Amino acid sequence: MSYINREIAVSLSFMFFGAAILYSVYNINVVEGVNAIYTHSYIIPNFVTAVLFDWRGFDTLGECLILINSVLVTGMVFGRGLFNSEFLKEVYGNQKKLNIDEIEGFTPIIKVLAIPMSIILMILGVYVILGGHITPGGGFQGGSLIAASYILAIVSFGIRNCPINFNHKFLETLESFGALIFLILGLTGIAVSGYYLLNIHSLFGMNVFPSPTGLENAGIIPYLNTAVGLKVLAGLSTITTLLSSERVIVKNISD
Amino acid sequence: MINYGLITINTMFLSLVGMLVGFLLGITINTKLNIWFYLIVGVFIAYMLGSLPYYNFPMSYSFILSLVGLLFGNIINKVFKK
Numbered sequence: 048m049s050y051i052n053r054e055i056a057v058s059l060s061f062m063f064f065g066a067a068i069l070y071s072v073y074n075i076n077v078v079e080g081v082n083a084i085y086t087h088s089y090i091i092p093n094f095v096t097a098v099l100f101d102w103r104g105f106d107t108l109g110e111c112l113i114l115i116n117s118v119l120v121t122g123m124v125f126g127r128g129l130f131n132s133e134f135l136k137e138v139y140g141n142q143k144k145l146n147i148d149e150i151e152g153f154t155p156i157i158k159v160l161a162i163p164m165s166i167i168l169m170i171l172g173v174y175v176i177l178g179g180h181i182t183p184g185g186g187f188q189g190g191s192l193i194a195a196s197y198i199l200a201i202v203s204f205g206i207r208n209c210p211i212n213f214n215h216k217f218l219e220t221l222e223s224f225g226a227l228i229f230l231i232l233g234l235t236g237i238a239v240s241g242y243y244l245l246n247i248h249s250l251f252g253m254n255v256f257p258s259p260t261g262l263e264n265a266g267i268i269p270y271l272n273t274a275v276g277l278k279v280l281a282g283l284s285t286i287t288t289l290l291s292s293e294r295v296i297v298k299n300i301s302d
Numbered sequence: 303m304i305n306y307g308l309i310t311i312n313t314m315f316l317s318l319v320g321m322l323v324g325f326l327l328g329i330t331i332n333t334k335l336n337i338w339f340y341l342i343v344g345v346f347i348a349y350m351l352g353s354l355p356y357y358n359f360p361m362s363y364s365f366i367l368s369l370v371g372l373l374f375g376n377i378i379n380k381v382f383k384k
Contacts, residue, residue, distance in 0.1 A: 092355065162333060166340060166372065167347065169327055173368040177320045178354045193327065210333035217330060257315040259308075262356050273319060 092262075096180050100268045104244035108229060111275060114282045115226065125289045125296055136300050139293070153203055161203035162210060168196035176276035180265050186272040190279025197284050206291045213288065218281045225278030232267050232274070307359035316357070317364040321371035328375020332383075335376050344369040 099107050125135070169192075175182075176189030200211045236245035246266040247255055256269045307313070348366045353359035 162335075163340075163343070166331075166335065166369075167343070170324065170344070170365060170369045170372060173320050173323050173327070174351070174362065174365045176323070177316050177364045177368070181355050210331060212330050212332050214330075221326075254312075257312045259313045259356050259358075269316065269319070273323065277323075 092181050093179070093183070095183070096185055096268060096272070099185070100180075100271045101246045101266075104233070104246075104271070107271070107275065108233070108244070111226060111229060111278055114279065115222070118222070118282045118285050121286045121289050125292075135296060139297055139300060157203050161199055165196040165200045165211060168199065169193050172196065172276075172280070176272055177269070179272035179276075180268045181262065186275025187279050189272075190276040191283060193276075193280040194283035194287065198287050201287060201291055206288070213284045215288075218285045218288070221277045221281035222285070225274045225276075225281060228274035229271060229278075232270055235267070305360060307353070307357070307363075313357055313359075314363070316354070317367040320364045320368035324368035324371030325375040325378075328372035329379045331372070331376050331379065334380060335373060337373050337377075340369060340373060 172189040172192030172195075174189075175184035175192055176186055179185030179189065197211050197213055200209050204210060233244040236247060237243050239245065239247050239250070246264075246268065248264050248266045249255060254263055255267055256265050258265050344366055345361065348362040349360070351362045351365055353362050354364065357363070
């Protein structure tokens with residue numbers, strides 16, 4: 048009986064929300080509000096990026112710091128600075144001891160395909176980062192794509208034999224440089240106009256980011272995109288490395 | 303005559319940034335990459351992607367130059383490892 052009641056509830060809610068969505072789509076109507084400011088004060092063709100990096104640059108900086116925090120927390124729980132090993136002992140303590148050298152990994156088919164796919168995915172990530180100010184995409188998406196290529200390589204080859212060697216120092220450098228470039232670009236805004244993260248279009252009569260005709264107002268947005276891309280790539284890759292290093296975790300627990 | 307588009311510093315700067323990022327990623331790849339394979343596949347994909355808006359190129363130069371940067375980084379990595 049309760050099963051039927053649940054079915055009826057699901058059907059009713061589905062109908063209600065479906066009707067509400069259809070009704071709102073039918074009556075969709077653009078009200079001249081904030082969007083009028085964006086469309087009349089032309090910054091760059093991609094309005095989402097204009098909002099993310101120009102109008103709300105501070106907000107994006109905060110989002111980047113959230114990512115840094117998440118990496119720090121993952122490092123504290125799973126990395127070398129183990130914060131509370133009781134939880135990990137419960138999860139990993141009762142496992143049979145695996146000899147990692149004996150694990151052969153995936154079949155050659157996957158191994159052969161994984162590397163070209165990783166490389167192409169990596170370059171696609173760079174392309175998405177670069178086109179962030181004119182096409183849908185940007186630093187977050189491109190960085191995630193590059194991290195996905197790294198994850199693909201790790202899944203296929205394992206962390207020990209992974210052909211893409213994002214070592215600790217490299218990731219740390221990328222993460223630091225990404226955040227530092229963002230902050231320094233914000234400071235140039237203060238130096239030029241007195242506002243933090245102000246989009247400077249030209250400096251000493253030269254375009255900040257040399258672009259073709261029609262894109263002169265891009266300003267510092269492509270640089271910010273690149274910085275965020277490097278940061279996201281480093282952050283996600285660090286989390287992946289930490290979570291996939293089971294051997295390190297088991298070793299740390301036993302110490 | 304093939305039209306390669308207007309190649310100036312204004313139009314190629316984005317691709318050069320891509321080359322730099324590609325180089326950064328390329329020096330982390332340990333395995334040896336088959337350069338001709340990646341160049342041919344890269345040109346095909348770049349042609350299918352098309353150039354970015356406002357950049358009137360026959361194909362995506364930023365994709366190709368990023369790939370070139372990555373392959374170059376890989377070669378440098380191999381040379382220094384030896």
